[in-house]
Structure formats: structure tokens, C-alpha cells
Amino acid sequence: MDMKKWIVVTGASSGIGLQTARQLLENGYCVVATARNAQLLDQKFTTYSDTCIILPWDLSDPDRIKEYASLVHEKAGAVYGLIHCAGAQKTLPIHMLKSSNLTELFQINTFSGLLLVSAFAKKGYYMEGEASFLLISSLSAHEGAYGKTAYAASKAALEGFVKSAAPELAEKGIRINAVAPGVVRTTMVEKHFQQLTETQRNSTIGEYPLGLGESQDISNLLEFLISDKSRWITGQTILIDGGHTVRKC
Amino acid sequence: MEQRLLENMAEILEVEAEELTLDTEFRDDRFCWDSLKGYAVLVMLEEEFDAQVTVNDFLKASTIQDLLDFCEQ
Numbered sequence A: 001m002d003m004k005k006w007i008v009v010t011g012a013s014s015g016i017g018l019q020t021a022r023q024l025l026e027n028g029y030c031v032v033a034t035a036r037n038a039q040l041l042d043q044k045f046t047t048y049s050d051t052c053i054i055l056p057w058d059l060s061d062p063d064r065i066k067e068y069a070s071l072v073h074e075k076a077g078a079v080y081g082l083i084h085c086a087g088a089q090k091t092l093p094i095h096m097l098k099s100s101n102l103t104e105l106f107q108i109n110t111f112s113g114l115l116l117v118s119a120f121a122k123k124g125y126y127m128e129g130e131a132s133f134l135l136i137s138s139l140s141a142h143e144g145a146y147g148k149t150a151y152a153a154s155k156a157a158l159e160g161f162v163k164s165a166a167p168e169l170a171e172k173g174i175r176i177n178a179v180a181p182g183v184v185r186t187t188m189v190e191k192h193f194q195q196l197t198e199t200q201r202n203s204t205i206g207e208y209p210l211g212l213g214e215s216q217d218i219s220n221l222l223e224f225l226i227s228d229k230s231r232w233i234t235g236q237t238i239l240i241d242g243g244h245t246v247r248k249c
Numbered sequence B: 001m002e003q004r005l006l007e008n009m010a011e012i013l014e015v016e017a018e019e020l021t022l023d024t025e026f027r028d029d030r031f032c033w034d035s036l037k038g039y040a041v042l043v044m045l046e047e048e049f050d051a052q053v054t055v056n057d058f059l060k061a062s063t064i065q066d067l068l069d070f071c072e073q
Ligand SMILES: NC(=O)c1ccc[n+]([C@@H]2O[C@H](COP(=O)([O-])OP(=O)(O)OC[C@H]3O[C@@H](n4cnc5c(N)ncnc54)[C@H](OP(=O)(O)O)[C@@H]3O)[C@@H](O)[C@H]2O)c1
Pocket: A010, A011, A012, A013, A014, A015, A016, A017, A034, A035, A036, A037, A038, A040, A057, A058, A059, A060, A084, A085, A086, A087, A088, A089, A108, A136, A137, A138, A139, A180, A181, A182, A183, A184, A185, A186, A187, A188, A189
């Protein structure tokens, strides 16, 4: 690659975000790596000192997203891509939903995603004609994900946003897409699995004809969608689920 | 701690706290017990009482007193 192509990866300290950031670095991109845990980010990315900017930030404060974007701009210039992997999951019966749960989930899953897109779509903040923005949704927005009502809603909102944002951003030469993964083995899922019985865990695994996903299954798709190999794709939500939605029932 | 646990359990079981005692069997049919409520109890024990309970231990618990024991351990 001749010119430095900076990709902002949120949620870069763990799971899908970590794998994606590493893969992009290995393949010649430059990465702005963000999550809250500064120590963990340092630990994961110290070896990439020239091509990686470590920028710890709590993205759940919607009023500080612009400040974050201008800091990225100051350090990296116009970005080639944005991949919003930071997110949180909560399983709760509907009758227990509180505004605090909704706020917590929507702030990191939804508001930060929308506001990051808004901030990086500002003239000068993205590489014109080349930029690609990606939001991570979830299969839970597409099926009856029992107990995950608020999480599913927070992700479905991203998909609605992507469709409407695509034509507007296309005029600026930015593509925007969402990726909706099924169950991928990450810290988020391991934590959830710990609170299930063996039968419940096996039943989930049994619903995936190609087995549960690995972070790399998702990062391969994300890298494709960031690159100009996907130059004719925008406004889409791409499901990636190891055959879950087409399984034999 | 006991009162706080009863209040949290009342919220999960969709009853008033006064209807529960430490001897209440929370898996009883009158509470429409299901796996999601079980999940909610485990999360509540961890978040509200800092009690890390394994699923296997939880499956052995039947009364609210058993849950209180997890919190006091
Ligand atoms: N794993 C799955 O099965 C699955 C399926 C569908 C969709 N997804 C989605 O994929 C994305 C990545 O999930 P994952 O499984 O890789 O999760 P993970 O391993 O739990 O990683 C979540 C990442 O988000 C960061 N994060 C959380 N809150 C943040 C905040 N307020 N500010 C900045 N960073 C924050 C975390 O770092 P810090 O804690 O240090 O901030 C961490 O790096 C999420 O959006 C998730 O909803 C996952």
C-alpha cells in the first residue's frame, strides 16, 4: 500500500474488534485502536508502534464523540475506514427492563455508532471517494433472540440507520454497511455461556450447521467490506452466521 | 442483605416482596419459572451481591435461603 490507510477500530481490546485490528495491521493498514481499557490496548498493540495509534476512550458518552473524532483527526488525518465493534450485551426478562439498562445498551451499541459515523463523515475527516464505514449489528435483530429484547433493538436501530445513511454518504464518496453475526466465540459469548446449563449451551451449538463462529470469520468479512474489493456494496446488512438462519428445523 | 435479596427476587418473580420468605421455593409453578428467570437470578446475584455462582450450584438451590447462602459465602 502506498499511502497510509487509517482505519478506526472500536472495541479493539477484545473479540471481533481485536482480531480485526490485528488482521488489518498484518495486511498493511494503519489502525486507531480504541476501547476503555488502556492497559489491555497497550498490551495487545505495543508491537505495532508505527502503524497503530492507541486511543483509549469511553465511547458511551454521546457528548464526547466529536472530541474523540477530532483527536483521531489530529493524530491520523483523514481516515479510510471506521469499524464500530465496541458493544455490550444484556439478557433480561422484558418485565425487568429499566431505563438504565436501555440507556447503557443504546449508548454504546447505537448512539456511539451513529455519532461516530456522523463525526467521521465531516469533510476532511475521511478519504474522499474511498472511505468505508462498518457497524456491527447482530443476528438477534433478525430472529426471536429470547431475553435479548433491548440488545436486539439497539442493533436493529443500526440497520435502519445504515439504509438511510447510505445514499447521503454515497454523495460524499463514503460507503456504509452493517454486519450481523450469529454466535461468535468471544469474551462476550463465553460470559453468557457460563450462565447457561450444558444442555442450553449444546442446544445453541447444535443450531449452527457450520459450528459457532470464530472472530476471524467476521474479521475476514470486515476486511473485505473495508477494502475497495467491495466498492459496489453500500447500504446493506450482511448476515454471517454459519448457516444458522437456513438450518434444518 | 436479606430484605434486598427478597426485593430483587420479587422483581424477577413478578410478585410483591411481602409474598416471599426465605423458605419460598422460587422454582414453584406459581412463579411461572423458566430458564430466563434463572438467568436473571444468576445475573442479579453477580451484579447486586457480587456472588459468582456456577450454574451447577445454582441448579441445586431451591429456596431463597439457598440464594442468601451464596451471597454470604
Ligand atoms: N460475539 C458474538 O457472538 C456477537 C454476535 C453478534 C454481534 N456481536 C457484536 O460484535 C461486537 C463485538 O463483540 P465481541 O463479542 O467481540 O465483544 P467483546 O469481546 O466483549 O468486546 C467488546 C469490546 O467493546 C469494548 N467496549 C465496551 N464498552 C465500551 C465503551 N463504553 N467504550 C469503548 N469501548 C467499549 C470492550 O473494551 P473495554 O471493555 O476495554 O471498553 C471490548 O474491546 C459487539 O458490538 C457485539 O454486540 C457479537
